[in-house]
Amino acid sequence: MAEEGLDTFPRLLLHHAKVRPDRPAIREKDLGIWQTFTWRDVADQVRAIACGLAAHGFRRGEHLAIVGNNRPQLYFAITAAQCLGGIPVPLYEDAVAAEMIFVLQNAEVRFALVEDQEQVDKLLEILPQCAALEHVYYDDPRGLRNYTQPQLASVEQLKALGREFDRAHSDFFEAEVAKGRAADTAAMHYTSGTTGLPKGVVLTHANLLETGKGAAEMEGLNETEEVLAYLPLAWIGQNIFSYTQWYACGFCVNCPESAATVATDMREIGPTYYFAPPRVLEALLTQVMIRMEDAGWVKRKMFHHFMDVARRVGGRILDGKAVPLGDRLLYALGDFLVYAPLRNTLGMSRVRVAYTAGEAIGPDLFSFYRALGINLKQLYGSTETSVFVCIQPNGQIKADTVGPPAPGVELKITEAGEIVVRSPGLFREYYKNPEATAEAKTNDGWFQTGDAGYFDADGHLKIIDRAKDVGKLADGTLFAPKYIENKLKFFPFIKETVAFGHQREMACAFINIDMEAVGNWAERRNLPYSGYQDLACKPEVIELVRECVEKVNADLAADPKLANSQIHRFVILHKELDADDEELTRTRKVRRRFIAEKYHVLIDALYGGKSECHVETPVRFEDGRAGTVKANLHIANAKVFPLVTRKAA
């Protein structure tokens, strides 16, 4: 093949199939065994699907909806669509049927390729509203035996059709691949959007590949990397880490057996390149903490002792900074006894590069993993920028910044404190939404991220919050809800929280307890409970949460800028915030405006001070006022601290 530039995904596919045909490209754990597709197999499968789609009349520029978990056939379908000049549109597999209607209508989807019966049922349910939908292909035929809808066909049938088509038109596939241009649209990801309708972000081959390649070069990623693909396909991060960089580097992507087996599968694969949003890292840490609490006292003591050592020097050793010999020896012993076994349990023994992104990570959570010797780094980006805007370079890691701009990225802070970006990865437009495009992107190509931040002395970007969420308390001091929420969420007992305080005289918070952690805690105390709500209302649990809140307050009291944001009152919600109730986005970000509206009664109770409750808790405010604040069944107060220099324990 004449070197014609590896500037599109299909060309890269043919390239890999030629230069590394026998290297593993994608694995899937099926029937208890890791089944491997080599690059040659991938090319063969993609070709069959692409030809099958063409035989059914799939046109260039057309959208192919992809719904399901990470499965090889879905990955093949994405590339197959790209081979035909089509545009894959991955949807969140846990979205309810009604949420899919908008996307299917907006993108005029005629073709969909889905994982299983669950997704087929959803599409069939909304078929009346999505009349354009003509073909639905499914990967897993289970339970679909007796479906007779004419739209349905299995991926196997599609491939058989494709192979037949390929025999009749043997030049077709290559010709279609050759037609592709780097400036063509390669994918469309709908932004989850904390407000309003989702927007389809149009990204070209050049956008994705240049960004993915740039970051891969910076980190020295190569064809020997192993990656575990466990996050939703519809998330841009999953596209970049498991798809774009898969093609950019030619490494191996591994699909877990099921969502419930991710932890075991991760141990078996031992990925070298790993990414996790903070919530996943949090959940892992929670599990570790629970299991340590259940361990024998020798192990527990050892764990806590060496974790103290690790927190003190682990991060510095990882950064290659000077550390006294004694501490190094102690750390080496800790590595032998605690860190290495723990890394192994987490499946992180072989991790060379790990990223966390998606939202801000609590500093304590972040440094926990680094202290263990795992090279976890933060990055900053969004769907519109093909993820990479800032990456922390090795050895220059700080808990509270996201690092300097990534290769090729220009970055400015506007007068108003908003971060704006210009980069090769910048999206072309929002699909069929010129107003939104014009609003987000200036004519000379600067994208308004909507995040507030500033550069620190070393040129690292520090994100404060969403620009529209940063507010001020009634006395004019800064109120950054996310910052407070992240601090609270570091406690394993607290799963989700929403802080309020903009234009109020004090900060208050809604809290969701972590069912697993608090449940375990209650069991160890022989505290019976029937479910989440019952557990959330237990006085002991409220007390437990109060301790967490007060620790956060003590921390905040040490920071002159944020001392006034201490949480005076909180309420443990009677239910878990849920994306199905529109309280969270599909990427599990809180939709604070929506929540504030939905639970305004609770907010009134929080700020109204008096509610029709029976519990009276005496509270001393920092200005010395003494008062009793009445709490509803589960509204509670937390101690706040005067601005101090010494930290309260």
Added chain:
Amino acid sequence: MTTARKIGEPVLVVDNVSLSFGGVRALSNVSFDVRRYEIRAIIGPNGAGKSSMLNVINGVYHPQSGTVTHEGVTRRKVDPHEAAAHGIARTFQSLALFKGMSVLDNIMTGRNLRMRSNLLAQAIRVGPADREEIAHRAVVERIIDFLEIQHVRKTPVGRLPYGLQKRVDLARALAMEPALLLLDEPMAGMNLEEKQDMCRFILDVNEEFGTTIVLIEHDMSVVMDLSDRVVVLDYGRLIADGTPDEVRANPDVISAYLGAAQA
């Protein structure tokens, strides 16, 4: 959803069966049949003789009078392992799993009847025994996948919650690749979500594997959605037999259930 299962000829005929323990009559003159590919429920209040009926079918109890005809063969006396060899598998109300063994090993025991190599060959893993084990493991893995218990494959059964143990019990029965599957209160002690899951699995087994299923349940609501036909027992007597709708409207059934509720 469309169901295209073709319910066929009777595969199991229970004719005039009576069973008593000393002076206690567990079953008196019970007759019904089970057709190929159908889901047949036996319901009734506690102590109605449901489990006894199941035990008669798979040869744990031998009735004093009456016959059980399976696939055209009428038997006076069968032993459970003979029934198993003829393709009848069952699950148990009080679970009979090996608590200390992993889920995988428990399900593998269900393949026992189909193992050809002898104990010694299996122990030292020589040629054919090894190949055989791999083939059996493949069948078992398909069942694990089918019942969605991959995440506990290596977990000792004793550590699992009850709902999952029931699923493992079902998996082991399925590992025999039975033509007729007897389920003894598959939903007992489960919460609503677990019950719904189990219903889906039972329907899927019936549909995907073409297994004929006889199940016992005392929770009427569950059974009505699931079964093609229902037998109702009360104090060892058959008081109704028909489709769920017919049975639901039957005055004897209503009084048996109301009576049971008052007792």
